[in-house]
Amino acid sequence: MSVLVVMEQQEGAWHKLSWEALAAGLELGRALGEPVAAAVVGEALDALETELAAQAVERVLSLRHPLLAAYTPDGYTTALEALIRETKAAWVVLPHTYQVRDFAPKLATALDCGLIPDVIGLRVEGGAPVFVRQLFQGKLNADVVFEGPPPYLVSVQAGAFRADQLQPGASPAPVERPAVALESKQIRTRPLERFQEAKRTVDLASAAIIVSVGRGIKGPENLPMMEELARALGAELGASRPVCDSGWLPLERQVGSSGQTVAPKLYLAIGISGAIQHLVGMKGSRTVAAINKDPTAPIFEVADYGIVGDLFEIVPALTAALKSSS
Amino acid sequence: MKIVVCLKQVPAKDSLLRVEAAGGWVRDSELSYEINEPDAFALEEGLRLKEKHGGEVVVACAGPARAAAAIREAMAKGADRGILVEDDAFIRADSFSTARALAAGLGGEAFDLILTGLQSDDLGFAQTGVSLAHLLGLPHATIIMQVEAQEGGLRVKRELEAGWFQHVEMPLPALLTIQSGINKVRYATLMGIKKAKTKELKRLTLAELGVTLAPRQTIRRVYVPQKTKRTELMEGTPKEAAAKLVEKLKFEARVL
Numbered sequence: 209m210s211v212l213v214v215m216e217q218q219e220g221a222w223h224k225l226s227w228e229a230l231a232a233g234l235e236l237g238r239a240l241g242e243p244v245a246a247a248v249v250g251e252a253l254d255a256l257e258t259e260l261a262a263q264a265v266e267r268v269l270s271l272r273h274p275l276l277a278a279y280t281p282d283g284y285t286t287a288l289e290a291l292i293r294e295t296k297a298a299w300v301v302l303p304h305t306y307q308v309r310d311f312a313p314k315l316a317t318a319l320d321c322g323l324i325p326d327v328i329g330l331r332v333e334g335g336a337p338v339f340v341r342q343l344f345q346g347k348l349n350a351d352v353v354f355e356g357p358p359p360y361l362v363s364v365q366a367g368a369f370r371a372d373q374l375q376p377g378a379s380p381a382p383v384e385r386p387a388v389a390l391e392s393k394q395i396r397t398r399p400l401e402r403f404q405e406a407k408r409t410v411d412l413a414s415a416a417i418i419v420s421v422g423r424g425i426k427g428p429e430n431l432p433m434m435e436e437l438a439r440a441l442g443a444e445l446g447a448s449r450p451v452c453d454s455g456w457l458p459l460e461r462q463v464g465s466s467g468q469t470v471a472p473k474l475y476l477a478i479g480i481s482g483a484i485q486h487l488v489g490m491k492g493s494r495t496v497a498a499i500n501k502d503p504t505a506p507i508f509e510v511a512d513y514g515i516v517g518d519l520f521e522i523v524p525a526l527t528a529a530l531k532s533s534s
Numbered sequence: 535m536k537i538v539v540c541l542k543q544v545p546a547k548d549s550l551l552r553v554e555a556a557g558g559w560v561r562d563s564e565l566s567y568e569i570n571e572p573d574a575f576a577l578e579e580g581l582r583l584k585e586k587h588g589g590e591v592v593v594a595c596a597g598p599a600r601a602a603a604a605i606r607e608a609m610a611k612g613a614d615r616g617i618l619v620e621d622d623a624f625i626r627a628d629s630f631s632t633a634r635a636l637a638a639g640l641g642g643e644a645f646d647l648i649l650t651g652l653q654s655d656d657l658g659f660a661q662t663g664v665s666l667a668h669l670l671g672l673p674h675a676t677i678i679m680q681v682e683a684q685e686g687g688l689r690v691k692r693e694l695e696a697g698w699f700q701h702v703e704m705p706l707p708a709l710l711t712i713q714s715g716i717n718k719v720r721y722a723t724l725m726g727i728k729k730a731k732t733k734e735l736k737r738l739t740l741a742e743l744g745v746t747l748a749p750r751q752t753i754r755r756v757y758v759p760q761k762t763k764r765t766e767l768m769e770g771t772p773k774e775a776a777a778k779l780v781e782k783l784k785f786e787a788r789v790l
């Protein structure tokens with residue numbers, strides 16, 4: 209009933225969420241009293257293998273193949289399915305990255321097993337793990353359990369497990385390189401170069417104050433009110449995804465997992481609910497203030513200060529208060 | 535192009551969610567419902583591909599009887615016909631079960647392209663589409679922001695983390711999970727709404743399909759998360775609350 213953590217790397221660099229998945233895997237292993245192995249997938253992995261072997265894992269399983277150099281869902285699923293079957297790993301822990309979202313459901317389906325995604329906590333009750341995940345974009349939590357025979361796949365959400373508390377192992381773990389059987393005809397998709405869109409003209413990452421607006425502002429006709437507040441604060445304007453999707457503000461102002469990561473000294477969230485994909489982009493802000501009509505909105509989980517109420521009344525009042533106090 | 539769009543009916547975004555007494559789910563009867571947000575974008579993409587390349591858009595849904603309203607709405611926007619695998623279990627079923635039911639509901643009919651949303655707003659598994667692709671033996675790509683037909687298949691733009699993208703080429707038939715914001719969705723016209731009433735909606739039960747649900751995960755309990763952070767709330771009229779906030783930001787947080 210061993211635990212296997214599947215780490216993610218991209219061109220020789222770890223995805224940092226991998227370490228949080230490792231922390232979750234080690235926590236699960238401790239709770240169940242089971243050994244924990246770590247796997248890495250790619251082609252040239254020497255340096256990563258050594259780094260991983262220093263962790264408190266039982267062994268490192270390195271899946272190396274020229275056809276795994278570039279990520280494809282077919283390649284990764286084929287290689288990992290074989291590894292999980294051979295090692296009989298019962299618990300497979302992955303980081304909830306975009307890449308894992310792309311192949312893990314396929315892997316689970318190929319293995320005819322369940323995948324509990326985006327987990328934020330775990331505990332063991334009567335010998336069986338119970339996983340906690342969010343529903344309704346963070347408004348509710350759920351305790352979820354697996355059914356049926358192993359293996360069981362779990363992916364962990366960013367920020368839920370403490371990578372900074374990982375301790376190195378007593379001695380380096382052995383590195384094994386199981387043979388990977390993979391042919392080019394098994395890979396049906398062809399990934400091309402990764403790229404970024406045209407260069408950004410606003411650099412939110414260096415802004416000291418950000419006024420960030422969400423779907424709660426209702427429409428672009430209300431932007432002048434928000435811009436006036438931003439001016440009174442000397443702030444840059446940021447936005448949640450739906451605001452950029454609807455074209456109310458350009459994409460370069462989007463904060464979150466698919467936008468920019470910011471860490472201003474003040475982040476003022478207006479009419480933003482606080483979904484995890486938004487929070488990961490602004491959690492590092494020194495002070496967070498939120499204006500929202502819903503007192504249970506998840507944004508209040510990260511806000512130091514809040515006003516519960518109608519933003520269309522509060523924002524003009526705030527602008528006025530700032531102008532009169534300066 | 536013969537296109538399937540999988541869409542799910544979910545509680546409307548502004549819903550006040552209240553957990554039912556038994557703690558297993560939210561009080562369902564108190565809610566109003568809408569099409570899952572990314573699924574509306576998937577539908578729009580399907581309709582645009584049909585307008586460009588010809589063919590048909592079929593909407594597939596697994597859900598309780600009320601989900602028929604979501605299918606009719608899609609038809610009003612231009613979908614040609616619908617398939618509803620009807621069962622109350624789909625309100626909170628795992629994606630393992632849902633993907634199997636949808637695969638069965640498509641009944642072995644050959645399609646060129648299947649579109650789903652990238653994630654449901656209620657359960658948020660981000661799995662059903664990819665799982666369905668595997669069950670049907672199709673290649674897939676997720677979090678798609680652009681779809682172009684080209685010689686021998688498709689070229690799609692996949693969204694990666696932190697503002698990065700990647701093009702992926704793939705043969706047809708295939709399955710794509712669509713990201714919100716890929717296009718601008720249309721509204722239904724009065725004419726469309728009228729026409730929708732006469733379009734074919736096939737209702738199927740699990741028994742008819744010979745499918746028994748074998749969930750691989752179950753929700754034991756749903757609850758309001760316990761707050762770990764204490765947010766200091768500014769009380770009073772908007773004017774008072776605003777003045778207090780400015781005070782706090784200036785003299786306590788010292789960020790102004």
Ligand SMILES: Cc1cc2nc3c(=O)[nH]c(=O)nc-3n(C[C@H](O)[C@H](O)[C@H](O)COP(=O)(O)OP(=O)(O)OC[C@H]3O[C@@H](n4cnc5c(N)ncnc54)[C@H](O)[C@@H]3O)c2cc1C
Nearest residue numbers: 422423424448449464465466467479480481485486501519
């Ligand atoms: C793969 C993926 C990537 C994503 N990437 C990002 C990303 O980079 N950035 C991002 O932001 N999102 C991202 N999202 C989307 C994210 O999941 C949420 O859907 C989004 O952040 C919600 O935006 P919102 O808070 O503006 O809207 P909503 O969730 O609709 O919230 C609107 C809020 O406004 C409040 N409100 C409404 N009216 C008023 C009023 N009059 N006064 C006060 N408050 C009011 C409501 O109470 C509500 O809390 C991503 C999703 C996925 C699946």
Ligand SMILES: Nc1ncnc2c1ncn2[C@@H]1O[C@H](COP(=O)(O)O)[C@@H](O)[C@H]1O
Nearest residue numbers: 540541596650651653654659660661662
């Ligand atoms: N019950 C359902 N009926 C039809 N499509 C669904 C259903 N559940 C999920 N889907 C599709 O799968 C996508 C991902 O859902 P999920 O795996 O629940 O996050 C959704 O955006 C829909 O396109």
